[in-house]
Amino acid sequence: xxxxxxxxxxxxxxxxxxxxxxxxxxxxxxxxxxxxxxxxxxxxxxxxxxxxxxxxxxxxxxxxxxxxxxxxxxxxxxxxxxxxxxxxxxxxxxxxxxxxxxxxxxxxxxxxxxxxxxxxxxxx
Numbered sequence: 001x002x003x004x005x006x007x008x009x010x011x012x013x014x015x016x017x018x019x020x021x022x023x024x025x026x027x028x029x030x031x032x033x034x035x036x037x038x039x040x041x042x043x044x045x046x047x048x049x050x051x052x053x054x055x056x057x058x059x060x061x062x063x064x065x066x067x068x069x070x071x072x073x074x075x076x077x078x079x080x081x082x083x084x085x086x087x088x089x090x091x092x093x094x095x096x097x098x099x100x101x102x103x104x105x106x107x108x109x110x111x112x113x114x115x116x117x118x119x120x121x122x123x124x
Contacts (some may be wrong), residue, residue, distance in 0.1 A: 003056070004061060012045070015041050017045075018039070022037060023045065024112070027061065027109055028109065033058070105123070
């Protein structure tokens with residue numbers, strides 16, 4: 001996360017976007033990113049993320065997204081294990097749901113918001 005913050009700040013500085021500017025970045029399932037901001041220069045961040053010229057930031061964002069998804073899938077597996085331990089007769093049914101849960105998680109979009117030197121991110 002620290003790398004994403006510093007890489008985004010560096011890119012904003014390079015493009016002349018004030019550090020106080022709010023920038024929102026969302027990933028699409030096709031691997032592209034959408035950037036929204038009140039500053040029109042932020043469109044350049046979107047272009048650079050999608051054409052690969054902001055490779056470090058792109059890699060940071062993809063890494064954050066994948067880490068969040070893995071974390072959520074691991075949580076779902078742990079929860080399934082606990083449910084199976086509590087109700088052994090339902091073990092097969094409990095574990096049979098895991099692929100669908102994992103598919104739901106991996107289909108979520110990653111969103112990042114940068115404002116006032118603070119980085120927030122979610123899956124939705």
